[in-house]
Amino acid sequence: MxxxxxxxxxxxxxxxxFIVLFLLSLAMIFPFVWMILSSFKTAADVYQYPPxxxxxxxxxxxxxxxxxxxxxxxxYWNSILTTVAETALQIVISILAAYSLVHLKWxxxxxxxxxxxxxxxxxxxxxxxxxxxxxxxxxxxxxYSGIILPQITTAFTTFLIMSxxxxxxxxxxxxxxxxxCGPAGIMMRVVVPNTKGAIATATLFSFLGxxxxxxxxxxxxxxxxxxxxxxGLKYLTQESSSEYxxxxxxAVMTILPVLIVFIFFEKQLxxxxxxxxxxx
Amino acid sequence: xxxxxxxxxxxxxxxxxxxxxxxxxxxxxxxxxxxxxTTKAPETTPAASDSTAAxxxxxxxxxxxxxxxxxxxxxGTSGELFNELSKKFENEYGVKLELSYSGGSGDTATxxxxxxxxxxxxxxxxxxxxxxxxxxxxxxxxxxxLKTTSxxxxxxxxxxxxxxxxxxxxGICAIPCGISTQxxxxxKDILKAAGVDMTNPPKTxxxxxxxxxxxxxxxxxxxxxxxxxxxxxxxxxLFKSMLMQNGCEIIENxxxxxxxxxxxxxxxxxxxxxxxxxxAGYMSAAQHSNxxxxxxxxxxxxxxxxxxxxxxxxxxATSFELGAIEMPYFTQPSLALGGNVLVILTEDESKLQAxxxxxxxxxxAENNTTxxxxxxxxxxxxxxxxRQEVKDAIAANEMYTVAFNQLSYTWAYTHFQEMGTMDSQIxxxxxxxxxxxGTSQELLDKAVxxxxxxxxxx
Numbered sequence: 001m002x003x004x005x006x007x008x009x010x011x012x013x014x015x016x017x018f019i020v021l022f023l024l025s026l027a028m029i030f031p032f033v034w035m036i037l038s039s040f041k042t043a044a045d046v047y048q049y050p051p052x053x054x055x056x057x058x059x060x061x062x063x064x065x066x067x068x069x070x071x072x073x074x075x076y077w078n079s080i081l082t083t084v085a086e087t088a089l090q091i092v093i094s095i096l097a098a099y100s101l102v103h104l105k106w107x108x109x110x111x112x113x114x115x116x117x118x119x120x121x122x123x124x125x126x127x128x129x130x131x132x133x134x135x136x137x138x139x140x141x142x143x144y145s146g147i148i149l150p151q152i153t154t155a156f157t158t159f160l161i162m163s164x165x166x167x168x169x170x171x172x173x174x175x176x177x178x179x180x181c182g183p184a185g186i187m188m189r190v191v192v193p194n195t196k197g198a199i200a201t202a203t204l205f206s207f208l209g210x211x212x213x214x215x216x217x218x219x220x221x222x223x224x225x226x227x228x229x230x231x232g233l234k235y236l237t238q239e240s241s242s243e244y245x246x247x248x249x250x251a252v253m254t255i256l257p258v259l260i261v262f263i264f265f266e267k268q269l270x271x272x273x274x275x276x277x278x279x280x
Numbered sequence: 281x282x283x284x285x286x287x288x289x290x291x292x293x294x295x296x297x298x299x300x301x302x303x304x305x306x307x308x309x310x311x312x313x314x315x316x317x318t319t320k321a322p323e324t325t326p327a328a329s330d331s332t333a334a335x336x337x338x339x340x341x342x343x344x345x346x347x348x349x350x351x352x353x354x355x356g357t358s359g360e361l362f363n364e365l366s367k368k369f370e371n372e373y374g375v376k377l378e379l380s381y382s383g384g385s386g387d388t389a390t391x392x393x394x395x396x397x398x399x400x401x402x403x404x405x406x407x408x409x410x411x412x413x414x415x416x417x418x419x420x421x422x423x424x425x426l427k428t429t430s431x432x433x434x435x436x437x438x439x440x441x442x443x444x445x446x447x448x449x450x451g452i453c454a455i456p457c458g459i460s461t462q463x464x465x466x467x468k469d470i471l472k473a474a475g476v477d478m479t480n481p482p483k484t485x486x487x488x489x490x491x492x493x494x495x496x497x498x499x500x501x502x503x504x505x506x507x508x509x510x511x512x513x514x515x516x517x518l519f520k521s522m523l524m525q526n527g528c529e530i531i532e533n534x535x536x537x538x539x540x541x542x543x544x545x546x547x548x549x550x551x552x553x554x555x556x557x558x559x560a561g562y563m564s565a566a567q568h569s570n571x572x573x574x575x576x577x578x579x580x581x582x583x584x585x586x587x588x589x590x591x592x593x594x595x596x597a598t599s600f601e602l603g604a605i606e607m608p609y610f611t612q613p614s615l616a617l618g619g620n621v622l623v624i625l626t627e628d629e630s631k632l633q634a635x636x637x638x639x640x641x642x643x644x645a646e647n648n649t650t651x652x653x654x655x656x657x658x659x660x661x662x663x664x665x666x667r668q669e670v671k672d673a674i675a676a677n678e679m680y681t682v683a684f685n686q687l688s689y690t691w692a693y694t695h696f697q698e699m700g701t702m703d704s705q706i707x708x709x710x711x712x713x714x715x716x717x718g719t720s721q722e723l724l725d726k727a728v729x730x731x732x733x734x735x736x737x738x
Binding site for chain 2 (some may be wrong): 047048050069125128129132133136137141151215218219222223224231234235236237242
């Protein structure tokens, strides 16, 4: 194959890749664009068939309607508070648990790991009533603690971090031991710094899961001052049907923190995904 | 650093959106009065809103200064109006209400179940299947209150609606509030294009089938591939009505022993008709969750949906002219009731009178009619039909006539613990029937067998 042919082949290949990726990107961004445009539509525009892309009238009232129908600011603050607390505690606990299960040896370790793993297959609806009973007996109904504490341990996050901790070479751990590090020192100075990308990924997943948590905060709270955004969004819906344009306006405002978190963690997320395919 | 700039911009946007929203701030209706309701609740005095014929009435003095916790499972405009009426009660009787939205019907059921176990339940709840949580727990205090007080005129309530508040024929244990039936809505533009004269609407399902045929032939004015003539967004609800219309009682209650019978010959006839709609291409197979969107998008001619859509599908919600007809029937008109009831769950007997006063206040003819007209739910009182606001509503929106006319043939079967399972079994059976995964008889037999098995395992 001549050099010119090779260049042409490479150029064509890149063009095809670019077009495919561009189309996939469009498919990914489509729901976001649709959500933003719908947040400015009237009810008639939302349901129109064939679908109307651009609103016939730019209806800004949908946004003010969100604030008049629910205490949006209060819900926003509660969501931020509980999500940040839950995520931070989940990550700290998961790091400690993952390190203990991967790099320490203790009796019953395998059994504990198996129990944790099996807990991933138990749906939340099964544990909800016992959890509620427990929280009620501890006086946690209608408290931030009641929302946060039952959600600070997740087997998924622990196992996600465990898989990355296991990729730290034993030689590195042994070297730290020779340098006089104890278990806590090894964890903080060797394991965690070398898995920052993985921890960022776990943080992102954890944040997303907590941000959209609906059922537990609804069950454990009755007072407006403790309620979170997903409950507010649900309140915007009519029974069995929705004023989609108002919901979309609320959704636009609701996803902003998620976008901010994603942008901050994007670099680590991409790096951790890239490193996943590399051998130590 | 480059990545942080958009993040900071988004953060600024977030703060801006929050502050701009403050222009129209939320007003907590439970504590700060009513601010933005479009449907205004009329001003009344306590005496004017109560019946006066009965021997005993709880007085304002008995209940003043008490507080009640209330959970409610209605949202959107219904939730707002419920809040507004509650606030009115609070002002008139001096009872402090702590209102809390409890999510949809399923969420509320979970929440109330958990709360009953821990004795943290509200004093009053507006919820679906309420009798399961009162009568189901042996609590028939409402039946006693109906006998001993005159706060609520039971004789003025449509019979089927009180049946809806009964548990296993053992007694009334709830008060209807937010009740609905299905109504047959239609797209006038499509029917006009199809050349169907709706001044003489189809009365029976057989006549309706002929109309659907014409609609499919000439009614696809949008030219859509997915155009259908008919659908429903709640197939189990419609199917149960159709069963009763064809003489199938759905369940038998022999002194508390529930036996499902929706697999008899009458039920199979209904299921066969249902299948014929799919086979002819008039109705989508197992796509009922999209029915409402298809209808509002002008892609469906008829939809059987809750009467509460009357107030929601206003002129700005549809790009076509909307109409409604009474539900067709087989041998006799009949419609299953759905919706919410008010229940008293308080364990504190000192709050019982206040709770009962609040429940009967919300359900009295005046307030219930206000709630009905503001939300599209049905008035529960026969006397409501004589009220000027009802006459005005009918004059302004012909669809109310249809919904109110249907009230004379509504019914409810007794509440039993597995009624949710029954709906799931019916839905599953219809889904399989529509996809051709069995005959009507086979699928209904299977549904009945599985339901019976769950009842027996109780």
